[in-house]
Amino acid sequence: MTTFDTSSSVPATGPSAEDEVAGICRDLLRIDTSNYGDGSGPGERAAAEHVAALLDEVGIATEVFESAPRRTSLVSRIAGADPSRPALVLHGHLDVVPAQAADWSVDPFSGEETDGLLWGRGAVDMKDMDAMMLAVVRQMAREGRRPARDVVLAFFADEEAGGTYGARWAVDHRPELFEGATEAVSEVGGWSVDIDGHRAYLLQTAEKGLAWLRLVAGGRAGHGSQVNEDNAVTRLAAAVARIGAHRWPQQLTPTVEALLRGVSDLTGIGFDPEDPATTDRLLAALGPAARFVGATVRHSANPTQLDAGYKANVIPGAATGTVDVRLLPGFEDEGWATIERLAGDDVRIETIHRDVALENPFAGDLVDAMSGALLAEDPGASVLPYTLSGGTDNKSLHRLGITGYGFAPLRLPADLDFPAMFHGVDERVPLDALRFGTRVLDRFLATC
Structure with missing residues (x-):
């Protein structure tokens, strides 16, 4: 053009x-x-x-x-x-x-x-x-x-x-x-937070991968009064419950670790990457942003929709649900394998939309230009990298x-x-x- x-x-x-x-x-x-x-x-x-x-x-x-x-x-x-x-x-x-x-x-x-x-x-x-x-x-x-x-x-x-x-x-x-x-x-990225009375700008250098998934369970349709051990709704509900209740372990990417070390330097709160408790304390220092940024220390998978049946006394032959999965850069294959295991062999996973995780260096001429422009307008502030959960x-x-x-x-x-x-x-x-x-x-x- x-x-x-x-x-x-x-x-x-x-x-x-x-x-x-x-x-x-x-x-x-x-x-x-x-x-x-x-x-x-x-x-x-x-x-x-x-x-x-x-x-x-x-x-x-x-x-x-x-x-x-x-x-x-x-x-x-x-x-x-x-x-x-x-x-x-x-x-x-x-x-x-x-x-x-x-x-x-x-x-x-x-x-x-x-x-x-x-x-x-x-x-x-x-x-x-x-x-x-x-x-x-x-x-x-x-x-x-x-x-x-x-x-x-x-x-x-x-x-x-x-x-x-x-x-x-x-x-x-x-x-x-x-x-x-x-x-x-x-x-x-580039928005400010208050960390122990010190203003810091969070520059977004990474973002989690996403997968919007449809879970599909099949079964034997029939009358609601009959014993049915091949119930699609039961099968789907169990898979959705397993995924929604799963407690993902903390896994720190390079970007997240750099952020936590920066917060540690500003607050004096000690940081041990092997101790999740120190991560929690450092995230809390981010104030209102703690929950937003806290979603980037582990994978997440949230059930968001359920659909099955058309009448109270009819057992449907199929049931579907959707799950919003967000996977950390560098750990996507591992996270995906866990989702498949939690869904189980009797539930089919269909991909509605899937996209990659990204992680870029907090260094280089472009980062220097972004940081320099911020600090020229707000001298004395700090610039830290962070990962976007979305x-x-x-x-x-x-x-x-x-x-x-x-x-x-x-x-x-x-x-x-x-x-x-x-x-x-x-x-x-x-x-x-x-x-x-x-x-x-x-x-x-x-x-x-």
Whole structure:
């Protein structure tokens, strides 16, 4: 695709990135892009068209494409100061998980601003980062500035359902859009936590693998009054109970161990990788983030759905359930074998969606650029690596050999339970954090 050269733009007056980021985020929050995972939602077209218009307004051309009706993504390519270097993919997703309005304090698609916070579904995951990306590249275009290297700017559909209609589709059908790119940055990293009175930013360098599985049990159908030792529901229930009740052992990956050692240095709490109790104490020092990060010290497998039968007095011939499995990088084969053992020989496992675990070095020029940009705006803070218990579109880009990190920089109040708002109720982001993030991203793109 055509590479857009921001240095050729005629500098124009306009709001700064800090001035307009909240408005961009608010407008995105008001576009309902709920992804139900079954194709029934509104899709991302309206949001994609809005983003394309914002980029077109400052002269940045985009390619907008659809993998299915209304499942819309868009990509731009911005020329860097050093075109000989490999390109960087800066990407976000436009879809959000659904929200039940009755559970919220505000309309989840109102983009309401209250007490210095912007509320709405996607304020955290991840229209905040989408807005920061847009605000920064718009300002660069107006001022005629280039990023340090070519940037592939992408906004994908369908991340919340595994990227089948978004990043995965783009990678499989339009790989030329990412030609020459070797690294990527996106969501769920670069946000701050308070550790014993010291602010630290968690840079996402790894993420667990995922497997959404369907368990299928067969049996002999019949009348509910009869003795039936070949009951599909009983067989499925036993498998689901074994998987759900299994206590996975602690297994520390290099990224998790590096995080725990960093927390130990900041707090003075001793760390022994052979003693799970010390891990628990160090995780507790992360405050509201402890539960979120704590899910990365072991595999997890949570039953999420059950389906069987059609009448109280009829024994069905089949029963199904679904399980959400998250496996640690480096231990995936072992975890998968355990799931098969727990399911048992009489229950068939079908894969709904499966994707790889990722683990990247907490070192190198890209990590230095991310850390440097954060510390330039917040001197005296620390930057630590962490593993994401969920997944991102970096899994899809990994298929092209692109190394992905999580870097959506936000300086947050110490008492804000930010991780709990991912897919949670009353999702909201501080306006000050958005302005901070735009400054950090601007620095990062100038030096990455």
